Each structure stands twice: as C-alpha cells, then as structure tokens.
Amino acid sequence: MCYFLGAMPLQCVSGIFVLYSLCLLSFSPHCDGGNILVYPVDGSHWINMKILLQELHTRGHNISVIRSSTSWYIPEESPLYTSITIEMDEDVEDFFDVFLQEHLRAQRDGTSLLTFFKLTKGFLSMIARAHLLWSDATNQILNNKTLVKSLKDSQYDLVLVDPAIAPGVVLAKHLKLPLVLNVRWITSGEGHFVLAPSPLSYIPVPGSGSTDNMSFFQRVKNMFFYSLVLFQEKFLVGPIYDAMCDKYIEGGCNIVSLLQEADIWLFRSDFVFDFPRPTMPNAVYIGGFQCKPAQPLPADLEDFVQSAGEHGVIIMSLGTLVNTLPKEVTEEIASVFAKMPQKVIWKHKGEQPSTLGNNTLIVDWMPQKDLLGHPQIKVFVAHGGTNGVQEAIYHGVPVLGIPLFFDQYDNLLRLQERGAAKIIHLADVNGDTFEEGIKEVLYKDSYRQNMHRLSRLHKDQPLAPMDKAVFWVEYVIRNKGAAQLRTGAYKMPWYSYHSLDVLLFLISSTTLIFFSIIVMVRYLCYRRRNTKPKQS
Numbered sequence: 001m002c003y004f005l006g007a008m009p010l011q012c013v014s015g016i017f018v019l020y021s022l023c024l025l026s027f028s029p030h031c032d033g034g035n036i037l038v039y040p041v042d043g044s045h046w047i048n049m050k051i052l053l054q055e056l057h058t059r060g061h062n063i064s065v066i067r068s069s070t071s072w073y074i075p076e077e078s079p080l081y082t083s084i085t086i087e088m089d090e091d092v093e094d095f096f097d098v099f100l101q102e103h104l105r106a107q108r109d110g111t112s113l114l115t116f117f118k119l120t121k122g123f124l125s126m127i128a129r130a131h132l133l134w135s136d137a138t139n140q141i142l143n144n145k146t147l148v149k150s151l152k153d154s155q156y157d158l159v160l161v162d163p164a165i166a167p168g169v170v171l172a173k174h175l176k177l178p179l180v181l182n183v184r185w186i187t188s189g190e191g192h193f194v195l196a197p198s199p200l201s202y203i204p205v206p207g208s209g210s211t212d213n214m215s216f217f218q219r220v221k222n223m224f225f226y227s228l229v230l231f232q233e234k235f236l237v238g239p240i241y242d243a244m245c246d247k248y249i250e251g252g253c254n255i256v257s258l259l260q261e262a263d264i265w266l267f268r269s270d271f272v273f274d275f276p277r278p279t280m281p282n283a284v285y286i287g288g289f290q291c292k293p294a295q296p297l298p299a300d301l302e303d304f305v306q307s308a309g310e311h312g313v314i315i316m317s318l319g320t321l322v323n324t325l326p327k328e329v330t331e332e333i334a335s336v337f338a339k340m341p342q343k344v345i346w347k348h349k350g351e352q353p354s355t356l357g358n359n360t361l362i363v364d365w366m367p368q369k370d371l372l373g374h375p376q377i378k379v380f381v382a383h384g385g386t387n388g389v390q391e392a393i394y395h396g397v398p399v400l401g402i403p404l405f406f407d408q409y410d411n412l413l414r415l416q417e418r419g420a421a422k423i424i425h426l427a428d429v430n431g432d433t434f435e436e437g438i439k440e441v442l443y444k445d446s447y448r449q450n451m452h453r454l455s456r457l458h459k460d461q462p463l464a465p466m467d468k469a470v471f472w473v474e475y476v477i478r479n480k481g482a483a484q485l486r487t488g489a490y491k492m493p494w495y496s497y498h499s500l501d502v503l504l505f506l507i508s509s510t511t512l513i514f515f516s517i518i519v520m521v522r523y524l525c526y527r528r529r530n531t532k533p534k535q536s
C-alpha cells in the first residue's frame with residue numbers, strides 16, 4: 001500500500017489513513033466505559049480538551065468536568081459531561097484583557113529591553129494570579145468533606161488534567177487516582193523540560209525565539225530564558241502549589257514531582273511540528289488530534305469562495321483572544337487586501353476598516369477547519385496559535401504569520417524553519433511589508449510544496465493522533481495506571497542524576513592510587529638510598 005502513497009492525492013492518503021486506523025482500533029482490547037474526572041483549563045485550551053472529551057463520550061465513557069462559576073467557555077449543562085461547579089468571585093478575563101491590550105501596544109511601539117522586562121513581569125504576575133485563583137478554588141473542593149467524599153464514592157478511573165494550571169494534579173494525588181495529562185504547557189514553561197532530559201545546547205526554550213541550531217549567543221540567550229522558567233517555578237508558581245501540598249497531601253509534595261508522577265502525557269505536539277529531542281516512554285504525541293477532513297461549507301460561503309475563480313482565496317484570523325488590532329494596522333491590511341485579485345475572508349470584530357475592498361468579506365466567525373480544507377484556499381494569515389497551526393499543517397495551507405503573544409512566535413518559527421510559513425512581527429506590519437509578505441507566500445511555490453510535505457508526513461503514522469489519545473486513556477483505565485512506563489530517575493538527587501558522585505569517586509580514587517604509587521615509589525627509592533651506604 002505504501003508504495004502508492006507518493007503518487008496519490010492528499011484526500012486519498014487521508015482516506016487510507018482513517019481506514020487503517022479503524023482496522024487497528026478494532027483489534028485493540030476492549031475497554032468498558034470508564035469514569036473520568038476532568039480538570040480542564042478555560043479559554044482556548046478548553047477547545048481542544050472538549051474535542052477529546054467528545055471522542056471519549058462517543059466511546060461510552062462517563063465524564064465529569066470541574067469548572068468555575070465564572071467560566072468563559074465551559075457550560076454548566078452539556079450532553080457530554082456532568083459538571084462540578086466551584087464558586088469564583090473574580091473573573092480571570094478581566095485582568096487577562098488588560099494584559100493583552102498592554103502587550104499589543106508595547107509590541108507596536110517596538111521591543112526594547114525595557115518593554116521586554118515590563119511585558120515579562122506583566123505576564124508572570126498574570127500567570128501567578130491565575131494559579132492563585134484556581135488553587136483557592138480547588139481548596140474549596142478539598143475543604144468540603146461532603147464533596148471530597150462524593151468524589152471518592154464516584155470511583156473515578158482516572159483524572160484527566162490540562163496542567164497549564166495544575167490544581168487538578170494535586171486533586172488527583174489527594175484522591176489517589178491515576179493521572180493523564182493533556183499537555184503542552186505546564187505550570188512553568190513547556191512540559192518536556194520536566195519530563196525528559198533537555199540539553200539547553202540544542203533544545204530552544206519557548207520564548208527564546210531560537211531553533212534547534214543555535215549560535216553561541218543564542219545558546220546564552222536560551223540559558224537566560226531557561227532561568228526565567230526556573231524563576232517562575234521556584235518563586236512565583238511553586239509556592240502556591242507547595243502550600244496546597246502541605247495542607248492536603250500527606251508527606252508534602254511539589255508541583256514538579258507531582259507532574260513527573262503522571263501516568264501518561266498526551267502531548268499536543270509531534271515531530272513534524274517540533275524539533276527532534278529526547279523524550280520518555282509515557283509521552284504520547286497527539287499533535288493535530290483535533291483535525292478532521294473538511295466538511296462542506298455553508299452555501300453562501302461556498303458561493304463566495306467559488307466566485308474567486310482561479311485566483312483563489314486568502315483567509316485571515318487572529319484567534320479568539322484579540323478582537324481588535326490597532327486601527328492603523330487594520331486599515332493598512334484592508335487596503336492591501338483590496339488590491340489583490342484573490343477574494344479574502346477575514347475574521348474581524350470591531351470597527352470596519354474604511355479602506356475595505358469589495359473582494360473582502362468580513363465575518364464574526366468562520367468555519368476555519370472546513371475553509372482550510374477547501375482546495376480554493378491559497379494562504380492562511382494567522383497569529384500562530386497551536387490549534388490553527390496544526391490545522392494548517394493537516395490541510396497543507398501555507399501561512400503568513402503575525403504572532404501576537406505567548407507561544408505564537410515559536411509555533412510559527414517551526415513552520416518558517418521548514419519553509420512553510422513567513423513571519424511578520426506586529427511592529428513591522430504596514431502596507432508594504434504586508435503586501436510583500438502575502439505575495440511571497442502566494443506566488444512562491446516552495447511555501448505550498450513544503451506545507452504539503454509536512455501535511456503528508458503528519459498523516460503518515462500508524463494510528464491517527466485522536467485514536468492514540470483514546471487508546472492510552474483506555475490503557476490507563478484497563479491497567480489502573482502506567483507506572484511501568486515512568487522512570488524513577490526524577491527522585492534521584494541531582495549529583496547522582498548527573499553521575500557527579502561517581503565521577504568524584506573515580507577521580508579521587510584514581511588520584512589516590514596515583515599518589516599512593518608515587519609515595520610508594522619514593523619511599524622505596526628512599527629506602528634503597530638509605531640502605532645503600534650499609535651495603536657498600
């Protein structure tokens with residue numbers, strides 16, 4: 001079968017891929033409906049957690065979700081799950097919005113070292129606040145004897161947690177249940193850094209903006225960014241969880257060691273997207289698990305897309321967090337779009353740009369996945385959120401990236417390194433750069449070819465990422481954990497982990513032997529010299 005793949009159109013390959021995964025699944029051992037407790041993170045993280053829950057629900061598992069009373073995205077009533085709501089006074093969205101606006105403004109003004117520190121400080125204090133809010137909320141659960149008892153009585157098989165905000169990890173430990181993580185980000189930084197050996201010489205720390213091929217100064221920068229991660233872990237986020245551990249976990253704990261005790265890490269990444277690096281047997285790569293073949297578009301949208309003819313269509317979306325870019329930016333972008341022969345679909349809220357062309361359709365929402373899978377779409381103008389990037393890879397659409405926050409630059413960088421995307425910084429966006437960028441991605445064939453190659457590689461795996469995710473969740477249910485896949489090495493003291501004690505022992509014993517020999521030789525010589533006169 002594999003011999004034909006090279007010559008087949010993409011749809012066909014994905015068809016085989018689905019069929020193949022179905023065959024495999026029907027051979028995997030059966031697992032009766034499990035009982036799963038889910039501790040998600042709100043916002044865009046919930047979008048992909050929900051897709052996983054939908055699949056688990058379809059396969060007959062019973063799901064309970066912990067949510068806050070002020071949740072943005074997670075409804076109380078759902079056919080997928082029963083919810084456990086905890087009261088929260090403060091709305092995370094409030095301070096999040098303020099931070100985002102400040103961040104955008106600072107980026108437009110240009111990034112000096114000072115703005116970098118200001119932004120980093122803002123980011124870190126926002127993160128710490130979110131952790132504090134959620135740990136307080138989780139304390140409400142742990143303090144409530146009736147609630148804890150009912151959680152224990154529910155006989156959950158496992159706890160599924162998104163550990164970007166991680167009180168769920170403490171809760172799982174308290175309830176003594178197996179833990180599965182749906183993860184890319186942990187409490188401080190990227191998950192791999194506490195999971196597997198991560199030499200800073202070739203593994204770029206997110207935020208550093210480097211690839212896996214770093215010059216000396218980039219490696220210095222990488223080390224600096226890693227020290228920020230450690231600072232966050234030791235001084236900002238760690239203490240919040242330490243307090244929970246002291247109170248609710250016998251013998252105490254810390255958040256990193258709890259994460260390291262997780263049974264399975266369902267990683268929202270893979271090595272088509274990310275750079276190669278060491279990993280562990282309990283890491284399961286499910287990057288792109290949310291992607292599905294495109295569904296037909298609504299009739300009016302289909303008409304619009306078809307009306308573009310041979311020129312094709314550009315789509316633009318900057319994600320769920322940003323409603324409005326600075327006005328001068330949207331004006332310039334709109335005027336560039338107006339000049340293009342393509343049609344444009346632009347997800348944009350807020351004031352309509354005055355320079356809008358009649359080829360540009362502004363929408364509040366668009367079926368992004370289905371558009372990306374439409375053969376008429378030529379370029380995706382995106383902010384580089386993980387979901388969008390994975391969908392672009394899956395459907396093979398080249399990207400013009402305008403990164404705004406967080407991991408977005410690093411995500412886009414991974415595509416740019418493979419020649420499948422071009423990045424323009426928000427500070428540099430104006431009519432000229434935007435026009436040049438979009439024409440380059442549209443008309444230079446290499447972008448499309450490289451993205452198609454990534455798409456082919458992504459689909460060429462033995463089991464679809466979603467099936468992998470479900471398999472391993474059910475594996476943990478069947479086997480009551482996956483302890484045999486987890487190394488105990490995390491518990492070693494650092495000097496043993498790096499074999500420094502062994503080195504010290506070997507060096508000192510070699511030195512000792514060496515000096516003993518010298519001393520012995522000198523003693524013998526001395527004796528011989530001393531005895532010589534007697535002989536003569």
Ligand SMILES: *[C@@H]1O[C@H](CO)[C@@H](O)[C@H](O)[C@H]1NC(C)=O
Pocket residue numbers: 144145146147
């Ligand atoms: C404890 O939890 C139960 C069940 O969810 C709830 O009815 C009760 O109000 C909670 N008690 C307190 C003090 O929050």
Ligand SMILES: *[C@@H]1O[C@H](CO)[C@@H](O)[C@H](O)[C@H]1NC(C)=O
Pocket residue numbers: 035062063064082154
């Ligand atoms: C599903 O879980 C909820 C909460 O633990 C429980 O009340 C319900 O009985 C369970 N349903 C099934 C079918 O197991």
Ligand SMILES: *[C@@H]1O[C@H](CO)[C@@H](O)[C@H](O)[C@H]1NC(C)=O
Pocket residue numbers: 213214
């Ligand atoms: C890393 O980058 C240097 C300089 O940019 C280049 O000469 C070298 O070939 C690269 N190494 C790899 C493994 O790509």
Ligand SMILES: *[C@@H]1O[C@H](CO)[C@@H](O)[C@H](O)[C@H]1NC(C)=O
Pocket residue numbers: 358359
């Ligand atoms: C759209 O605008 C272009 C140039 O501004 C013009 O040539 C064209 O006729 C317009 N098309 C429609 C349908 O209004």
